[in-house]
Amino acid sequence: MNVVKVMNDQQLKDAYSIRTKVFVEEQNVPKEEEVDDLEDQSIHFVMYENDRTIGSEDIGSKPIGAGRLRLVDGYAKAERICVAKDARGTGAGRFLMNEMEKEALNLGVSKVKLNAQTHAEPFYSKLGYEITSDEFLDAGIPHVSMVKTL
Template identity: 50%
Template sequence: MLTRVRVETKEQLEEAYRIRTEVFVHEQGVSPEIEIDGHEAIAKHVLVLYDGQPVGAGRVREVDGVAKLERICVLQPFRKHKAGAAVMAELESIASEMGLEKAKLHAQTHAAGFYEKLGYTADSDMFMEDGIPHVRMIKKLEK
């Protein structure tokens, strides 16, 4: 069973960092120096648990009046369990509670179809970020 958790403790935040490091640094080769950045303290973080075990993470922050969803990831063995959709749902809930009407994210191009199924639309050409091809995607949030 999936459980969505808003990060409130140092231990929960460390779990989010652990998942992000596994996916982005070890699996995808992103530099550890840029994975944990200067936005951590202002962002709101979430975890998704599968049977009590942390398996997914993400964060949201406001940028120019828009929710910017970032660092969305799920450990490889749990990607077919809808954990990614659970991360997104919780991030979007937080964004709506913040009074934001639109969300944006930088999707790795291989994951763009996943975000499209959740209502996001690409609004940029492909660009490189951390050596990985991305596309910017947007969505109007439910009120």
């Protein structure tokens, strides 16, 4: 697995493609809610099944995960975190979150907040996130807010 910070149009397209598969197609989130007006303010990440290149040759590995990070009031907000169905349970989500947390530290912040779907709360808890809210609905899906100090 390889997580990259999005630096070009193809990588952004790959991130959006996996987000669309997971959130829009699998979870029935409306496309207009999935892609929002905060995209341009975010640092995007895409995770590939393998390294995309060997030397200078692009081997075209498929995207299997994505997420975005925004700076908000002195902390990093992790959003739109997703892993393809066939890559779940492989450590891919942990790997993606570790890379996003490293970027938060590089940005000079030591706290990451996120809104987790309630079914994913145990995953984030294992990574050190703590629940900071009551349950609420986002795009019709139950969520809780969580925070981790890095």
